[in-house]
Amino acid sequence: MDFNLTEEHRMVQKMVRDFTHKEVIPTIGEWDRKQEMAPHILPRMGELGILGINIPVRYGGQGFDYITLGLVCEELEYADSTLRVVMSVHMGLNSMGLLQWGTEDQKQRFLVPQAKGEKYGAFGLTEPGAGSDVANLTSTAVKDGRDYILNGEKMWISLATKAHNVLVVARTDFSLEKKSNGLTAFMVETDRDGVTVGDIHGKLGVRAGSTGWVAMQDVRIPEENRIGEEGEGFKIAMSCLDNGRYTVGAGATGLIRACLDASVKYANEREAFGRPIGNFQLIKQKIGIMKRDYDMARMLILRAGWMKNQGLRNTMETSMAKWFATDASFKAASEAIQVHGAYGFSDEYPVERFLRNSKGAVIYEGSSEVHTLLQADYALGYRKDRPLRCELPAYDPDFWQDEV
Amino acid sequence: MKIIVCVKQVPDSAAAMSVEDGKISWGDAPLVINPWDEYAVEAALRLTEAQGGDVIALSLGDENAKEAIKHALAMGCSEAILVNDPAMAGADTQAVARVLAAAIQKIGGADIVVFGKQAIDSDVGATPSMVARLLGWPAVTLVSEIVECTQSEIKASRAMEEGRQQVAAELPVVLSIVKDYGEPRYPSFMGIRKAARASVPEWTVADTGIDLPSAVVTWPNVMAPPEREVTNEIIEGSNPEEIAAKLADKIMEEKVL
Ligand SMILES: Cc1cc2nc3c(=O)[nH]c(=O)nc-3n(C[C@H](O)[C@H](O)[C@H](O)COP(=O)(O)OP(=O)(O)OC[C@H]3O[C@@H](n4cnc5c(N)ncnc54)[C@H](O)[C@@H]3O)c2cc1C
Ligand SMILES: Cc1cc2nc3c(=O)[nH]c(=O)nc-3n(C[C@H](O)[C@H](O)[C@H](O)COP(=O)(O)OP(=O)(O)OC[C@H]3O[C@@H](n4cnc5c(N)ncnc54)[C@H](O)[C@@H]3O)c2cc1C
Numbered sequence A: 001m002d003f004n005l006t007e008e009h010r011m012v013q014k015m016v017r018d019f020t021h022k023e024v025i026p027t028i029g030e031w032d033r034k035q036e037m038a039p040h041i042l043p044r045m046g047e048l049g050i051l052g053i054n055i056p057v058r059y060g061g062q063g064f065d066y067i068t069l070g071l072v073c074e075e076l077e078y079a080d081s082t083l084r085v086v087m088s089v090h091m092g093l094n095s096m097g098l099l100q101w102g103t104e105d106q107k108q109r110f111l112v113p114q115a116k117g118e119k120y121g122a123f124g125l126t127e128p129g130a131g132s133d134v135a136n137l138t139s140t141a142v143k144d145g146r147d148y149i150l151n152g153e154k155m156w157i158s159l160a161t162k163a164h165n166v167l168v169v170a171r172t173d174f175s176l177e178k179k180s181n182g183l184t185a186f187m188v189e190t191d192r193d194g195v196t197v198g199d200i201h202g203k204l205g206v207r208a209g210s211t212g213w214v215a216m217q218d219v220r221i222p223e224e225n226r227i228g229e230e231g232e233g234f235k236i237a238m239s240c241l242d243n244g245r246y247t248v249g250a251g252a253t254g255l256i257r258a259c260l261d262a263s264v265k266y267a268n269e270r271e272a273f274g275r276p277i278g279n280f281q282l283i284k285q286k287i288g289i290m291k292r293d294y295d296m297a298r299m300l301i302l303r304a305g306w307m308k309n310q311g312l313r314n315t316m317e318t319s320m321a322k323w324f325a326t327d328a329s330f331k332a333a334s335e336a337i338q339v340h341g342a343y344g345f346s347d348e349y350p351v352e353r354f355l356r357n358s359k360g361a362v363i364y365e366g367s368s369e370v371h372t373l374l375q376a377d378y379a380l381g382y383r384k385d386r387p388l389r390c391e392l393p394a395y396d397p398d399f400w401q402d403e404v
Numbered sequence B: 001m002k003i004i005v006c007v008k009q010v011p012d013s014a015a016a017m018s019v020e021d022g023k024i025s026w027g028d029a030p031l032v033i034n035p036w037d038e039y040a041v042e043a044a045l046r047l048t049e050a051q052g053g054d055v056i057a058l059s060l061g062d063e064n065a066k067e068a069i070k071h072a073l074a075m076g077c078s079e080a081i082l083v084n085d086p087a088m089a090g091a092d093t094q095a096v097a098r099v100l101a102a103a104i105q106k107i108g109g110a111d112i113v114v115f116g117k118q119a120i121d122s123d124v125g126a127t128p129s130m131v132a133r134l135l136g137w138p139a140v141t142l143v144s145e146i147v148e149c150t151q152s153e154i155k156a157s158r159a160m161e162e163g164r165q166q167v168a169a170e171l172p173v174v175l176s177i178v179k180d181y182g183e184p185r186y187p188s189f190m191g192i193r194k195a196a197r198a199s200v201p202e203w204t205v206a207d208t209g210i211d212l213p214s215a216v217v218t219w220p221n222v223m224a225p226p227e228r229e230v231t232n233e234i235i236e237g238s239n240p241e242e243i244a245a246k247l248a249d250k251i252m253e254e255k256v257l
Helices: A007-023 A028-034 A041-047 A066-079 A081-101 A104-115 A233-269 A281-310 A315-339 A351-361 A368-380 A397-401 B035-051 B063-075 B093-107 B127-135 B189-197 B240-253
Strands: A121-124 A140-144 A147-158 A165-171 A183-189 A195-199 A211-222 B002-006 B009-011 B018-020 B023-025 B031-033 B054-060 B079-083 B112-116 B139-149 B153-160 B163-170 B173-177
Touching (some): A007 A066, A007 B063, A066 A081, A081 A104, A081 A121, A081 A147, A081 A183, A081 A233, A081 A351, A147 A183, A165 A211, A165 A233, A281 A315, A315 A351, A315 A368, B002 B035, B035 B054, B035 B139, B093 B127, B127 B173
Parallel strands (some): A121 A165, A140 A165, B054 B079
Antiparallel strands (some): A140 A147, B009 B031
C-alpha cells in the first residue's frame, strides 16, 4: 500500500491552489453577497484546463487520473463550493457520463468541446415533483421518426443558465411495471427550440453559483443525442452519480480543511480570559474533531479515487465517502462559527458562508438519508451492484495521455 | 534565442522565521520556487515566445531545489540543470555567483540570463550583478518592462523609487526582473506532466570547470529583532476636533512627527 501522492498530483494541487488564492478567494465573499457567479470563473477554469482535467487528451482533456480530479475538487471547494459544483455537474455527472456511455460520435461532438472548456455541461435529473425518487420522474420523450420530442421541467439544476449541454433523463416507456426501466438519457443542447432556462434566487448557499430550472416544451432531439439505449436512463443516471458524488465528497473534504484552517487561525489570535481561546479544552475538542474528520474524509475519497483508477466498481465506497464527508463538513462549518463566536455569525469571516454552502451537499447527489439506507442495504445483503453494459474505464495512462 | 533563467528554492512566503542559537530556522515550512523567480521565468518565456528559442532553468541547490526547477519546467522551460554540491552549503553570494557563471559558460553561454529581483530568504539581491560581472556582460537590474528586444540588443524599463529609467544594452545581457513586469503564469497541466517526467541533470561544482569557491562573507550571528513593546492608549474627547488636537499633541510629544 502506498499513501504517497505522485509529483504530478502535488503539482496540480499547487497550481489549483495558486489559482484559487489569487483569483477566487479575494473576491468570493462579494459575489456570494451579490448572489451571482463571477463572470471570469468558468472561462478561467476552461482556459486553465481544469474543466477537462481527467479526460483523455484525445478527447480534449488533460489526461490526469481520477485521484487528480478529487484533489482538484478539494482545492476548489476550499475556496468556495460553487467552483466544485461546476466540476460535479460539468465533469462528474456529464462529461464522465459521456466517457462511460457515449458513442465515439457523441464523444467527438459533446465531450471534446466540454473537456476543452469551450462548452459547459449540466445534469438534469431532478424535477419539481421528484428528487430522491428518481424512478417517478415525469418528463417525457416520445419517438417521432428518427427524433424524440421532449417535454417536462427539470428543477434545481446546477449551471442551468450557463450550460450548453444538459444530460437529461426522461420517460420513454409508460407501460412498464418497474418504472425505472422506462427512463432514457439524452443530451439536450440549451439552444434548441423549446428549451428555456432560469436561475433560482433566495438560496441558502452556493450563492455565487448558478442553480436553476430547465424547461422543455416540444423539444426535438435527434436520435444521435440519445445516450445509451432506450430504457438505460436510470442506470446511466446512477453511474453518473457515482462520479458526481465522488467530486462532492472530495469537495466537502476541502471544506472541512477550510473550516479547520480558519478555526486554528482564529483560536490562536482571539483571547478570552487572558489566554488564546485555543488553550481551552472545549475549543481543542472542536479543532481535534475537524482534524480527525478531514483525515477520514480524505482517506475515504482517496480509496474511491483509487478504485476508479483500477476500474473497480465503487458505488458503495463512493456513497460512503460522500455521505461521511458532507455530513462532517456541515458539522465542521457549524463548529467553525462557534469557534469564531459572534464574528463567525457575520460575513466579515468566511465561516458563515462555509455553513450555508455545506448544507446543500447533504441534500443533493443522494441525501444523507438516502446514503444511510444504501449502506444499510449493502450490509443487510438487500443490495448488490450488477455489472453495467458500459463501465467507467480504468485509468490507463497511455490511453489517457496519447495525443492521437 | 537562448535564455537561461536562474531559479532558487526558498521557504514558502507564509513561513514564520525564527532564530535559534544564531541559526535561522523556517520550521517545517514547505519549500517553493522563490516568488521573484516566477517573474523571471515569465519574462524569459515571453521573450522566447516573441523571438523563438528555448529557456533553460538553472539552479544551485540541494535535492529540494528540484521543486523550484520542476515548477519552472511546468511553466514552460524546455530544459533544466541542477548544480548540487554539498560543499556549497554555507556559500555566500559571491561563491554562488561564481558557480552560476561557470555553469552558464558550461551550458555554452546564452543570449540573455534572467534572474528574479532577489531571493526572499536571504534578501541580498546581488547575485544578478555579480554573475554579470563574472561573465563580463552588462547587467540590467530591476526590469519592469522589456520595451524591445532584437537578436543583438535589448531596451528595457527599470523600476526605481524615483521613477522609470529606460536603458539599452547589447546582448548577451543579465537581467533581473521585478513584480511590475506582470503576473507569472500558472504551470499548465501539460507542463506539469512533462516536468514530473523530466530528468534533471545534476552537476557538481567540479563539473562546471572551476575550483570550489570559498565564502568571503560569513554569518557569525543572526539575531531576531527585539520584540517591540506595544501599548495601546485610547484618546478620548467630547468632539472629533478635540480628539484630533490631543492626538496631534501626542504624536509630537512622542516625536513621531
Ligand atoms: C444546490 C443544489 C444543486 C442541485 N443541483 C442539481 C443538479 O445539477 N441536477 C439535478 O438533477 N438535481 C440537482 N439538485 C437536486 C437534488 O439532487 C435534490 O434536491 C435531491 O435529490 C433531493 O430531492 P428533493 O429535493 O426532491 O427532496 P425529496 O426527495 O423530496 O426529499 C425530502 C426529504 O425526504 C427524505 N427522503 C426521501 N426519500 C426518502 C426515503 N426513501 N427514506 C428516507 N428519507 C427519504 C430526503 O432525504 C429529504 O430529507 C440540486 C439541489 C440543490 C440543493
Ligand atoms: C446575533 C447576536 C446578538 C447579540 N446581542 C448582544 C447584545 O444584545 N448584548 C451584548 O452584550 N452582546 C450581544 N451579543 C454578543 C454575544 O453575547 C457574544 O458573542 C458572546 O458572549 C460570545 O462572545 P464572543 O463573540 O466575543 O466570543 P468569544 O468569547 O471570543 O468566544 C469564542 C469562542 O471561544 C469559546 N470560549 C471562550 N471562553 C472559553 C472558555 N473559558 N472555555 C471554553 N471555551 C471558551 C466560546 O465558547 C466561543 O466558542 C450578540 C451576539 C450575536 C451573535
